[in-house]
Amino acid sequence: MSYFSFELIHTSKRSRARLGRIHTPHGIIDTPNFVAVGTNGTLKALDNVLVNNLGLQLMFANTYHLLVHPGVETVKAAGGLHQFINRPYPIITDSGGFQVFSLAYGTVKEELKSKGMKRHTEAVLKISEEGVLFRSYRDGSPLLLTPESSIQAQKSLGADIIIPFDELPPYHIDPAKLTASLHRTHRWEERSLIEHMKNPQNQAIYAVIHGGINQALRTQSCSILSNLPFDGFAIGGSLGKNRQEMIDMLTYTVPLLPSGAPNHLLGIGDLESVDACIRLGIDTFDSSHPTRCARHGLLFVTSMSGTGHVKILQTKYKNYHEPIDSMCECYTCIHYTAAYIHHLFKAKEMTGLALASLHNLHFMIKLMKNYQRAILEDKV
Amino acid sequence: MSYFSFELIHTSKRSRARLGRIHTPHGIIDTPNFVAVGTNGTLKALDNVLVNNLGLQLMFANTYHLLVHPGVETVKAAGGLHQFINRPYPIITDSGGFQVFSLAYGTVKEELKSKGMKRHTEAVLKISEEGVLFRSYRDGSPLLLTPESSIQAQKSLGADIIIPFDELPPYHIDPAKLTASLHRTHRWEERSLIEHMKNPQNQAIYAVIHGGINQALRTQSCSILSNLPFDGFAIGGSLGKNRQEMIDMLTYTVPLLPSGAPNHLLGIGDLESVDACIRLGIDTFDSSHPTRCARHGLLFVTSMSGTGHVKILQTKYKNYHEPIDSMCECYTCIHYTAAYIHHLFKAKEMTGLALASLHNLHFMIKLMKNYQRAILEDKV
Numbered sequence: 001m002s003y004f005s006f007e008l009i010h011t012s013k014r015s016r017a018r019l020g021r022i023h024t025p026h027g028i029i030d031t032p033n034f035v036a037v038g039t040n041g042t043l044k045a046l047d048n049v050l051v052n053n054l055g056l057q058l059m060f061a062n063t064y065h066l067l068v069h070p071g072v073e074t075v076k077a078a079g080g081l082h083q084f085i086n087r088p089y090p091i092i093t094d095s096g097g098f099q100v101f102s103l104a105y106g107t108v109k110e111e112l113k114s115k116g117m118k119r120h121t122e123a124v125l126k127i128s129e130e131g132v133l134f135r136s137y138r139d140g141s142p143l144l145l146t147p148e149s150s151i152q153a154q155k156s157l158g159a160d161i162i163i164p165f166d167e168l169p170p171y172h173i174d175p176a177k178l179t180a181s182l183h184r185t186h187r188w189e190e191r192s193l194i195e196h197m198k199n200p201q202n203q204a205i206y207a208v209i210h211g212g213i214n215q216a217l218r219t220q221s222c223s224i225l226s227n228l229p230f231d232g233f234a235i236g237g238s239l240g241k242n243r244q245e246m247i248d249m250l251t252y253t254v255p256l257l258p259s260g261a262p263n264h265l266l267g268i269g270d271l272e273s274v275d276a277c278i279r280l281g282i283d284t285f286d287s288s289h290p291t292r293c294a295r296h297g298l299l300f301v302t303s304m305s306g307t308g309h310v311k312i313l314q315t316k317y318k319n320y321h322e323p324i325d326s327m328c329e330c331y332t333c334i335h336y337t338a339a340y341i342h343h344l345f346k347a348k349e350m351t352g353l354a355l356a357s358l359h360n361l362h363f364m365i366k367l368m369k370n371y372q373r374a375i376l377e378d379k380v
Numbered sequence: 381m382s383y384f385s386f387e388l389i390h391t392s393k394r395s396r397a398r399l400g401r402i403h404t405p406h407g408i409i410d411t412p413n414f415v416a417v418g419t420n421g422t423l424k425a426l427d428n429v430l431v432n433n434l435g436l437q438l439m440f441a442n443t444y445h446l447l448v449h450p451g452v453e454t455v456k457a458a459g460g461l462h463q464f465i466n467r468p469y470p471i472i473t474d475s476g477g478f479q480v481f482s483l484a485y486g487t488v489k490e491e492l493k494s495k496g497m498k499r500h501t502e503a504v505l506k507i508s509e510e511g512v513l514f515r516s517y518r519d520g521s522p523l524l525l526t527p528e529s530s531i532q533a534q535k536s537l538g539a540d541i542i543i544p545f546d547e548l549p550p551y552h553i554d555p556a557k558l559t560a561s562l563h564r565t566h567r568w569e570e571r572s573l574i575e576h577m578k579n580p581q582n583q584a585i586y587a588v589i590h591g592g593i594n595q596a597l598r599t600q601s602c603s604i605l606s607n608l609p610f611d612g613f614a615i616g617g618s619l620g621k622n623r624q625e626m627i628d629m630l631t632y633t634v635p636l637l638p639s640g641a642p643n644h645l646l647g648i649g650d651l652e653s654v655d656a657c658i659r660l661g662i663d664t665f666d667s668s669h670p671t672r673c674a675r676h677g678l679l680f681v682t683s684m685s686g687t688g689h690v691k692i693l694q695t696k697y698k699n700y701h702e703p704i705d706s707m708c709e710c711y712t713c714i715h716y717t718a719a720y721i722h723h724l725f726k727a728k729e730m731t732g733l734a735l736a737s738l739h740n741l742h743f744m745i746k747l748m749k750n751y752q753r754a755i756l757e758d759k760v
Contacts, residue, residue, distance in 0.1 A: 041727075047716075084701075
């Protein structure tokens, strides 16, 4: 399909890391790459023109949130999500499934902290073969999310890459239930694909590989979904309770994906995981981690020993009248000192959150360029 | 004094409105002009480089807040406030008196709502001829603000224009107490001036005219303070309980100020008051009103009938896929629709607050240019 294609440019001789290029109707995504999350159609504290100018090649937006507000009809009337949010570059939307099932089961993180399962009866009204009926957190009105309605919503939003509706089972689930959930997810993904193919609308659709941390199920999921005409493959579901479980899962899962298609790891973006998953052959990964860290005053820096963190609220920065990172060329580091950013955080000024977010986003974009170069040179 | 001067370019034939130019070590301030308030060394939700590029000619910063955090020693070590906050253009600081006496007496607004006088014993430890001893809201440590210490703090901050320490008496005060307060304020201002003149440091110092809404006392204050070598005259103290009381007071006060010096109205910035006070001969006025309005979703627009407000949270903007103001050339209106800004506000995204603040600030800057042109053409 001419509107969407993947070029595999080089695979490292040192690892499974690969350099590629995804072509979309709104431009190129060099891979491996970081996908920043703009839940409501904006990165928190930054505006899209600024983000566009920073060079972010792919932005993630959440269908669930946009369904609840402003509603897909408003976005469609604006001419689609690119127009509505003023982003002329590639966008990927999810199906809404993740948020709906987080409401039902809690996130894996909440579950591991025993905080899950509390909101089920309030927010999620019914889960059936058809889909999920839930209450809008905004006004309490009932919303039905099915494979078909999710795809239709994503058609109205008009992102370059869309994602089929899937079930996100909890981490603690017995194998029989996980298997049943996996099969329903496969049925839902096929229904999503069929709905999509009625009107491809120059959008690409990525399957979501499930199976938790069960190798047999992940294998089965790769086998079933890669036999369907998806344009790419996202790895979703439970990625394990820690980084090692995720790495183990990716080690056996990524090689089962078609090498000619792009892949995506859902919801991962901490620097250690990024480094590991790039070496395992992941092309793109989305996460709000870098911008969330920024808002908590955790700023990414490059030091002699690699990458590190500056905790800008620490007293030692009160009189540090130098940039956060003297090597950094971002707007924040060019124009402001660590002492000033420290002051803005102490004074609880939003400006500090914006400048910190901008710094971490610039860091991620530059880091990805460095990985791309390193792969070409077989250094990763 | 070569580092600070005021050029009176034209006085309108139609009102007392005057067009002027204030020369400072960090550049020119065309008058009349709006002075945006960056309490902690930043406008809320915007960064200074952006604000510099917007063309804001004078920024207000609050000595009290900067004393409490990061402390004047940190700002001094950074090379002064201009360096610390990265603003190469003019800055004015206040004495800290306003905040300290607001802690003691409440603001006039709180007082009129009977909310004042509550925090006295907690925050303000002692008011005497020497000055005010109060507790830092940050860490509870005692801080002494006197005419001398306020000026020394403002020397460390290094703004282009500084303000003597004064007392802000409550609106409801008997004439004898107001007179006593006025005399102490005059003594404090003279002590401030003496302290300043020990080391002028290329800073200008504006007197603060007091006297509440008592014509005899305002007259006395103008007479006493204009006989001292101040570089300009701010009008402070209680400006009355409503706009008409302020206009009445300005009508008799402004003509008593030396016409060869710039004047400033403290804390006023709503559009109706701005229009009135420009016609009464006010040169500059500071207010957080335009940026505070922005954060509450109240956006200033120009309509056929004059200036107006858009309440961006109103449902009618949900599907308004046009700029907030189609005539506006600000970053926000060029890049984003009212529907998107509405969505950002509904979704409680900080990005909306920044884009709205930018719009209102641009509006004020352009409005001031329009007033300047209109005065030259005797239209105001």
